[in-house]
Structure formats: structure tokens, C-alpha cells
Amino acid sequence: MTRRLPLIAVAAAALVAFADLRAGGAGRAGRAGPAATGTISGRVDVRRAMVDAEPRPGVTNLGAGSAAHAHERRDAVVYIETAPQAAFEGGGTVSASMRQVNETFVPHVLAVRTGTVVDFPNDDTTYHNVFSLSKTKRFDLGRYAKGQSKAIRFDEPGIVRVFCDIHSHMSAFILVFAHRFFAVTDEQGRYRIDQVPPGTYTVAAWYEGAVRQSRPATVREDGGSADVDFAVR
């Protein structure tokens, strides 16, 4: 399921091109510019019990090692699977940050647009070595100490699994979108995608490595809000 994201992005681009040729549907709505836009919002109700990743049992250690790592906040990401062409135009966020704090990546889930440069500052007293072997973006930042930061630009849409080469329990997700219609849920699981052109869309809820649920949503011609809730079991 997790591999759907890049495919979806490609498919979305193809759909947009097709829609453009026919000069109709969401593609035209996106180009119209001044047309009213709406909002897709709702809540992702996570009922799946997730256990924090733990350090490997340190039987070779002489002591208990460092203090317990921080609790990971596992946010969901909601996005439109087939976006109008306008969604692919213009720039979105150009920089973002994923910190390393108490042997935890903060945030655990980061959603960005293609072209975004993500900083990885080390706020711990120990070394970290951020890396990814994901096909979307393969990188290794090497070992660096507290107060230092390294950055990577993400140019391809898809999912990037991020790890630390020194601390096996550290992991995070970076979801890279080719369009701007996505949102990360807040602490209550709420999300809001603004400025969505009128049309009918498929909205997907991604959580911890997989698309858990997809639902249709319609933004009326006069804008307004479409409420779409998800339940992740």
C-alpha cells in the first residue's frame, strides 16, 4: 500500500493531462483561477494500538544506557489522490525541519511538496546519523553532533523512510507530494485541506506506512466545506 503514493502522483499527472486535453473537469476548474474554492476537512480516528519502537535489548551493554526516548506522536496524513492540475503549479513550502530530540525524530511524520529542502538538526548530546534507503530518496547525512544540521532536497514524490544508523529505534516518515492538497493531522486527529477547486475527489488517509482508507469528497461549485472522516483500525 505504501508504494501507492508515487504511482498515485504519476496517475494524477496523467489524469490532469487527459482532463486538460478534453478541456473539462477539475483540470479546467483549477486553471480558471478566480473560481470559488472549498475546504476538505474532517478527522482521522486512529483506533489501532501502536507500540513505540524500542531500542534493541542491550545485553552487550555495561549499563542501561541513555535515558528513555521520547514518545512518538503518530500523525496521519490526508491527501487528495487525483488532484486538479492547478495543484501542481506554483511553489509550496520550500523548507521544513525534522529534529532529533531524545533519540526521536520530531516530527515523526512530515509531509512536504516536491522541491522542499528538509533540515535535520541534531538537538541531542549524542551523535546521530540520518539516512534513508528509500527508492524515492536515498541519502546518508553521516554522523554529526549536537547543534549541527544537514539538509536534503526532496525532488521526487513518494514516501521516504528515515532512520538513524546509530539508534535502531529511531524512525520517521517523509511524504513528498507533487501537489499541495495534503494535510497532517493535529493532536486530535483533525485535518483541513484548503483552497480546493470544485470537483469530486478521492481523499486518502495514510497512517504509519500505508493508505488505510480512501473516501470520495465533493467540493461544490460555490466552494464550501466537505467533511470526510476516517477510521483507522
Place this chain on the structure above:
Amino acid sequence: MGATAPRAAAWFGWVLLACLLSGRAAAQDEPRGATATPGSRLTVAGDAAVSMAPDDDAYFNYSSDAYSVLRLVRLDASAVLRLGSRLSLLGDVRAQSAIGPGQWQVRPYALFARIRPWPRKAVDIQVGLIPPVFGAFSRSAYGNSNPLVGFPLGYQYLTSLRPDALPASADGLLAKRGQGWRVRYPVGNATPDHGVPLMDGLRYPLGVELHAGVRPVEASVAVTTGSLSTPDTRDVGKRPQISGRIAVRPTAGLVVGASASRGAFFARSLTASLAAPADNGTNDQRAIGFDAEYSRGYWIVRAESIVSSWRLSQLDLLLSDHPLRAFSLDMESRYRIRPGLYAAIRVDRLDFSEVCGSVSCLPWDAPIRRVEIGGGYSIRRNMVVKTAYQYNRREATVRRTSGLVSAQLVVWF
């Protein structure tokens, strides 16, 4: 290469292929860490390694398990059960077999209680089958911590010294130079058996350890069975091994450590057969060690040295140059070339003090030089395939050199 080598190569190939296919099938579904129950009361992890190489007919890589560390299959499962903020139980069970005709050995590698009297202070007491406090390598010998396939000489190479048997003279000792994988002496146990390494990194002693840390310093002291060369032996009487280590981390990425150990080495079954010494007598292995590690960016550099001496009062009559001493030094470096790909090298030497026989004075065992160069590639985050070339040179008259190509697949979960 022996008759079993093609079969081993085929097995390695099938395992690698299966892993590659599983890696392709779930490229995004990388493991996140150890498996834990809700509340993290129980955490379980494991790793598996398949190492293969041609037959080591010069026995450079044979360990105290009596087979080559370059030709084995190993499965390892470890767990920690947290019984509150002050007490944890930790265990590690290992099953391993030599590739070829070897039999599977299953044994608890570590099994101990970790007590933290003051939950907010970095003071721990470990009781049971505990990790050795001496040195650095034995605590990073897991497949994914060791950048190469082989082990450092000081932790693996079998010297011609045995805890339960002795030569009758200095000439008898010198005659066995470079034959530590299978040596027979007339005094004590006359059955042929392997000698001992300077430090046996494959076995954990039974005992108690106190560990405390106040940044940037941490220190450990342990009272355990055996000695560095024979940590799990019980045949040395009631005298315990006392060992300690102090490590300093002056800056991120740099660790400098010093270790010391003293424990009874020669077996009671041997000393009982010898004439009693005039005084209480000496029977021990003493060792000091120094280690350092520095890492930055894509580099890790390590160095470790062990100086060991073995003493037995009764040996004074046989060897005028008593005690027997040995010195090991290894330097290792790893460089990450690109994501998932690294190159590594280890340069290693093992030297011995001289003993004078009736004809000449020579090191009591044959000095060894070793260079191992190789690299590894991460197929997935938790799956590494390594390959290395190892060149060994022994200053002895028989089986002097050996060049071995090895490969290893390591999977952790």
C-alpha cells in the same frame, strides 16, 4: 576449498536470493526497531548471520568454538523483560553451527538481571551471565556492528597455550608454535585440544558487575568466573576474575577506554598434578587493554590493544623467561561511500614474548600479521551483505600464509 564449500556457496546464494526478493517485495516496510509489547514490558530482537569462506586450512580464523568464524551460521535472539523501573531481566540465546559437517550448538550467551537502585542515576548492577567489561570489541561483535567478517586476532586467534596442559620444557613449548588450533602437551590433560585466545570474545563470564557513569566518564568493575582467555571456566578454584574498565567521552564521537583484568587461568586439574609451589603460588592471567574510537561524518576509526601475561609458579622451573606474554594491536576503519555502501579495513598484529630453548630464543608462539579489507552493502535497512579479503602471515615454519575471501549476510529484526 573443501567438499562442503560448493554446498555452502549454494546455500548462501539461496539465502541471499530469498532476502533480496523479500527486500524488493517490501522496500518501504522497513523494520522500525525491536519488537515490544504494549508498555514496552517485554522487548525482543534477533539477528541471523551466514558467513562463508573457503576452508581455512591454516587455521587462522578458528576460535574457541573449534571452527572458523568465517564459516558459520548463527542465529541470535535477545530479550529484555522490564519488571519496574529498577529491575530488568536480559537474555540472549545463540544457536550456531559451522558450515559443513558442524553440529548446532545452542547456548545462553547472556542471562542476567540488571538492577538500577536509583532510577534517576546512571548506576547499574548486573548479576548473572554478564558481558565482559574488558575491552571494546566483545560488545560490538554482532554482525551488524562488525564492518568486516573476521574478528580481531586478540579476540579470536588460538595461541598454543592451554589452561589444562603444559609442555615439559621450553623446547616443548617452542615446538608447538603456530599450532594453537590443536595442541597436545605431555603434562596435564594429554588429549589434543585447541589453545586459548588472549580474550575470548565469544563467551560471557558468570558474575556481578557494577557500572556507573557521570558524563563524560563511565566505569565498570566486575567480579566473575575464569579469566579473559577462559571466561566461562569453573575449573580454576574459587579465585574470581576481577576486571574493570573506564571510558571517557571528551567530545561527541570520541571514546577512549582502558581496561584491566586478573583471574585464575590454569585449571585445578593441571595444578593439582604439579608439585606444590613453595609459597601460595601464582596462577593467573593478567591483562591490560586500551581502546579508542572516533567517528565523524562518514568515517569511523577504531584501535584496540591488549597486553596479556599468564603466570604459574610451577612454570618457573620450566621456563626461565616466565611469565608468558602476548600483545595484540588492531586498527580498523570504515568509510561510507554512499548510502548503504561502505568500505572497511582492519590491520592486526599479535606478538609474543621470547622463550629460550636449548637451541635458540624465540617468541613462544608464532607472531601473526593480518590485513582484512572489504565492504558491505545494505539491501534493506536490516539486511547487510559483506565481503572481505583477509591476508594472514604467521612467522612459523608451517602454514605460514593464507589469503581468504569471505562473504557474510546479516539480517537483524
